[in-house]
Every structure is written in C-alpha cells, then in structure tokens.
C-alpha cells in the first residue's frame with residue numbers, strides 16, 4: 048500500500064482524469080477528498096464514507112477552497128497530498144485568438160490558473176503543520192507543443208507549468224517540506240472529452256498522428272504518474288513537469 052495513511056484532496060475528481068487518480072490512490076490505501084463543483088458527493092459515495100469525502104468546491108473561489116481544506120481537516124485530521132486537477136478543457140469554444148471573448152478568457156483563467164493557486168494556499172498551512180506534503184498540478188502537453196485556436200487554454204496550462212516551478216522554489220526557501228510537480232497529459236479520452244464527438248474526432252486524429260504508442264490515452268494512464276509523485280518513491284523529485292502522452296512530445 049504505497050499511500051497507506053495518506054490523505055489526498057483531488058480537485059475535479061467527480062469524473063475523468065481526477066476520478067481515475069482518486070481510484071488509484073484509494074487502491075493504494077489513501078483517504079481521498081473529492082472536491083468538485085458538481086457530482087462530488089455522489090462520486091465520494093462510491094468509495095464509501097470511511098474512505099472518501101465529497102466536498103462541493105469551486106476552485107476559483109477563495110471562500111470555497113478554504114472551506115474545502117477545513118472540511119478535509121475536520122473529516123480526516125490532516126492533508127498530505129493535493130492534486131490540482133480541476134480545469135476547464137471540455138466544452139471550450141475553439142476560435143481564432145482575436146475572437147476569444149474576454150468573458151471566456153477570464154472564466155478559464157479563474158479555474159485553470161487561479162484555482163491551483165487558491166487550492167494550494169488553502170492547504171499549505173495544514174501541510175506545513177503536518178511536516179510536509181505533495182502538490183501535483185495537472186498541466187497539459189499542449190503547453191509544450193502549442194496548438195491553434197485555443198490560446199486561452201494553452202497559455203493557462205503554461206501558467207500551471209510555471210507556477211509549479213515557482214511554488215517548488217518558494218516552499219523550499221520557506222523550509223516547508225512540500226514538493227510541487229506537474230503532470231502534462233496528452234489528449235485523454237475522459238467521458239466529457241469523448242462526448243463532444245466532432246472535437247473528439249479532431250483531437251484524437253491529430254494525437255494519433257503524433258503519438259509513439261499505438262492506442263488512445265485514457266484517464267488511467269495518468270494515474271500511475273500521479274500515484275508515484277504522491278508516494279515515498281518520489282520524495283526527492285521537485286519542480287518537475289512529467290509528460291504522460293504516449294510520446295507526442297519528446298524533450299531533449
């Protein structure tokens with residue numbers, strides 16, 4: 048049991064990649080907090096009350112993220128791991144950069160960029176008090192390779208990657224024993240992504256032509272890296288951005 052005795056908050060874990068990470072953590076002995084703007088309680092109920100707590104959370108709200116951390120502490124007594132997974136990806140309007148509405152830009156940044164900052168701020172005191180912790184941010188391979196007609200999304204994930212390094216450095220100089228790493232998935236067949244048929248076919252087509260593994264990426268493919276980063280095995284890994292995309296992006 049690689050996460051025996053650990054308590055992990057996973058945002059956006061009612062479905063998709065976050066839910067796959069929650070399942071992997073529970074399998075390895077963790078207690079999990081499913082923090083999602085919708086479906087949190089139902090998703091937690093599937094794990095059972097002793098194992099999972101569902102907390103309706105809007106990661107873009109300071110009050111809501113504080114309440115999320117308080118609920119986790121009240122129920123489980125500590126916070127060891129935070130996975131900043133909640134994000135706006137599916138259902139986006141993909142348009143030329145001149146046509147992105149300011150409202151869409153602001154909404155996306157509120158969730159994808161402000162969200163991880165607020166959630167991290169909400170848990171960092173408890174992690175420090177507990178002797179340290181692990182923060183795992185879900186970025187995207189798209190920040191490495193770029194993509195047309197989604198400037199708000201691509202740049203938001205670039206911000207997540209930069210935030211990961213800045214947080215790792217800041218927690219180090221403040222002697223917090225909190226590590227911060229990112230995972231950059233490729234196009235992943237989460238239920239919400241697949242449901243948008245036209246977009247799904249387009250993204251899968253482009254991804255399939257670039258991948259070095261001959262099968263689509265599924266949410267469970269990200270769970271392994273998320274599990275490792277939360278485990279003792281990754282205690283000396285900090286400020287990294289691990290690309291899990293079947294070889295779309297290959298760095299030097």
Ligand SMILES: NC(=O)c1ccc[n+]([C@@H]2O[C@H](COP(=O)([O-])OP(=O)(O)OC[C@H]3O[C@@H](n4cnc5c(N)ncnc54)[C@H](O)[C@@H]3O)[C@@H](O)[C@H]2O)c1
Pocket residue numbers: 058059060061062063064065082083084085104105106107132133134135136137158185186187188231232233234235236237238239240
């Ligand atoms: N699916 C992909 O191809 C892919 C690729 C790279 C990165 N990602 C990233 O992975 C993460 C999960 O993606 P997914 O495909 O599982 O998405 P998804 O849409 O299936 O799930 C996202 C979850 O986040 C929740 N959420 C949205 N706004 C929220 C808010 N304000 N507060 C709390 N929860 C909120 C949703 O309710 C949902 O449960 C996202 O950050 C996404 O950007 C996805």
